[in-house]
Amino acid sequence: MKAAPRKTADLSAQIAHAIRDAIVSGELIVDARLPSEAELSDQFKVSRPTVREALKRLAAQSLIRTQRGASGGAFVNRLSFEDAYSQQVTTSTLLLSMNAVSFDTACEARYALERACASLSAQRRTADQLATMRAEIFRQSQPGLTDEAFCASDVTFHRALVDGAENPVLSYQLAGAVEAMQPLMNMITFTARSREEIIALHTRITDALEARDAETVDTALVDLEHYTRQLAHDVAEQKRKPA
Amino acid sequence: MKAAPRKTADLSAQIAHAIRDAIVSGELIVDARLPSEAELSDQFKVSRPTVREALKRLAAQSLIRTQRGASGGAFVNRLSFEDAYSQQVTTSTLLLSMNAVSFDTACEARYALERACASLSAQRRTADQLATMRAEIFRQSQPGLTDEAFCASDVTFHRALVDGAENPVLSYQLAGAVEAMQPLMNMITFTARSREEIIALHTRITDALEARDAETVDTALVDLEHYTRQLAHDVAEQKRKPA
DNA sequence: GACTTTTAAATGTCAGACAAATGAAAATTT
DNA sequence: AAATTTTCATTTGTCTGACATTTAAAAGTC
Numbered sequence A, B: 001m002k003a004a005p006r007k008t009a010d011l012s013a014q015i016a017h018a019i020r021d022a023i024v025s026g027e028l029i030v031d032a033r034l035p036s037e038a039e040l041s042d043q044f045k046v047s048r049p050t051v052r053e054a055l056k057r058l059a060a061q062s063l064i065r066t067q068r069g070a071s072g073g074a075f076v077n078r079l080s081f082e083d084a085y086s087q088q089v090t091t092s093t094l095l096l097s098m099n100a101v102s103f104d105t106a107c108e109a110r111y112a113l114e115r116a117c118a119s120l121s122a123q124r125r126t127a128d129q130l131a132t133m134r135a136e137i138f139r140q141s142q143p144g145l146t147d148e149a150f151c152a153s154d155v156t157f158h159r160a161l162v163d164g165a166e167n168p169v170l171s172y173q174l175a176g177a178v179e180a181m182q183p184l185m186n187m188i189t190f191t192a193r194s195r196e197e198i199i200a201l202h203t204r205i206t207d208a209l210e211a212r213d214a215e216t217v218d219t220a221l222v223d224l225e226h227y228t229r230q231l232a233h234d235v236a237e238q239k240r241k242p243a
Numbered sequence C: 001g002a003c004t005t006t007t008a009a010a011t012g013t014c015a016g017a018c019a020a021a022t023g024a025a026a027a028t029t030t
Numbered sequence D: 001a002a003a004t005t006t007t008c009a010t011t012t013g014t015c016t017g018a019c020a021t022t023t024a025a026a027a028g029t030c
Helices: A011-024 A037-044 A048-060 A081-098 A103-124 A127-140 A147-163 A168-180 A182-186 A192-210 A214-240 B011-024 B037-044 B048-060 B081-098 B103-124 B127-140 B147-163 B168-180 B182-186 B192-210 B214-240
Strands: A064-067 A073-076 B064-067 B073-076
Touching: A011 A037, A011 A048, A011 B048, A011 B081, A037 A048, A048 A064, A048 A073, A048 B011, A048 B048, A081 A168, A081 A182, A081 B011, A081 B081, A081 B168, A103 A147, A103 A168, A103 A192, A103 A214, A103 B103, A103 B168, A127 A147, A127 A192, A147 A168, A147 A182, A147 A192, A168 A182, A168 B081, A168 B103, A168 B168, A192 A214, B011 B037, B011 B048, B037 B048, B048 B064, B048 B073, B081 B168, B081 B182, B103 B147, B103 B168, B103 B192, B103 B214, B127 B147, B127 B192, B147 B168, B147 B182, B147 B192, B168 B182, B192 B214
Parallel strands: none
Antiparallel strands: A064 A073, B064 B073
C-alpha cells in the first residue's frame, strides 16, 4: 500500500487508488482494519480531510465500511452479492437512460442473457421457484393491477427464473439487467389483451420448466421477446400519431 | 434535489444519495452543472468538507466529474460504456476473489453468457472481427508465449466474439465477466498439449462464425467450457498430490 | 484587432478544533 | 469476589477558516 502517484490526479483519487489496489491484490484481506485516518495522513503525507475523501470514494464502492469509536476505523468489506447487484442496477440504469440505448437493444440483451440461464434453470429449478413463478402469474392475472405493479411482478417472475439456474454469478449479472430495464418497461402500457398474452407465455415457460423441457422454455422466451418488442413498437407508433 | 434525510447515516452519504437521486430521476441531466460546493453547503446546511465527501462518493461512481477554475465545478457525467465496463470488472473481480466463488461456477456463468452472444454474433459478425479472432489464434500458436500472454490473447479473442453480437449492452455485461475471470484463468498452467486443443476449438468457433453456423459455434463453446473445467480440475488434482 | 495582464470564481489542500460514539479499563457498589 | 457503573482514551464525523492552484473571462495595452 505505497503511494504510487499516477499522472496528475487529485491526491484523494491517488490515495483511493493505492488502497484499492492493496485490496484487490489481496494485500489487505477481508475484515482487515485500515490504519486510522491520522496514521494514513502521516503515511501519505496529506491532511486528514484528503484521506477522508479518499476513504469516502472507497465507501461509495462498498469496498470498505467504517465504524466510529474506540477500536473503530475503516475495514475492508466483504463485497456481498447484494451490494454488487445494487451497484450493477445503478450502473445499468444510468447507462440505459443516459446513453439513449434503444429499447430493442436493451431488450435483445436482456432476453439473450435470460435464455442463457433458462437451460440451466430447466435442469435445476426447485419446487419453491416454480411456486414463486405461479404465484406471480396469479398476481398478474388480477384485473385491478396497475401497470407498475404488473411490471414489478414481471421482474419477480423473471428473477425467479434466473435464480433457478442456481448460479449466483449469473443471478447477479442478469438480475441487474432485468431490473435496470424496468423503467423502460413501465413506459409500455399493458392493455388487458397484451397482459393475457404475456401471462400465457409465462405459463408456458413455467410449465416447460416444471417438465424440465429446456427447448420449450427457450422458444417461449424467444416468443416473449418478440412480443415485448412488438408492444414497444406499437406504443411508439401510437405516440407518433395519437389519432 | 432536496435534503431527504434517510435513517441515521452519515451526512455525506445522505447528500450523495440525494444528488444521486436527482441524477437518476433526470432532475439533473447530463452535463448539467451542480451548484458550487459553497452553495451546496448552504442548501444542505452542512460544511464544505462534508459536501466534498459527498461529491467524492459520486465521483467514485463516475456519476460526476469536477473541473477547477472559473466556470468550473461539478458536472453530471455521461456514463460511458467504458466507465461502466471498468466498474463492472472491478466489482466482478472482487466478488470472485472475496466470496470464494468456485471456478466451476464462474466458468459456467461465463460460458452461459458467452453462448448467449454467440447466436447473435453468428448473424452479425464482420470481417474485421473474424480477422481479429484469427490473428489471436495465430498469436496463441506461437511457442514462446507465456501463460499470462496466452490468457490475455484468450480474453481478446473472446471479446471479439462477444463484440460480434453488435449489442453494446451485451458487450459491457459480458466483457466484465470474461475479464474478471482472467486471474482465475491465469492460475491454470497451459501445457503445449492443452493449448493445441484450445486453439483447435477456437479455430472451430471462428470457422463456424464465418459460415454463420450458430449451432456449431454453440457446441464448440460447450466443448470449450467442458475442456476448461477439466483443465482446472486436473490442476487442482495435481496440486493435491504433486508426485 | 490581437495580445497580454489582471481578476474573480471555483476546486484542491491544509491545520486545528470539537462532537459523538464506543469499547476497555478503572472505580464503585453489592 | 462479582456485578455494575464510571471514566477514559481512541477513532470517526463535522465544522471553521485559511491558503494554494487552476481557469476562463474581463480589463488593459500595443
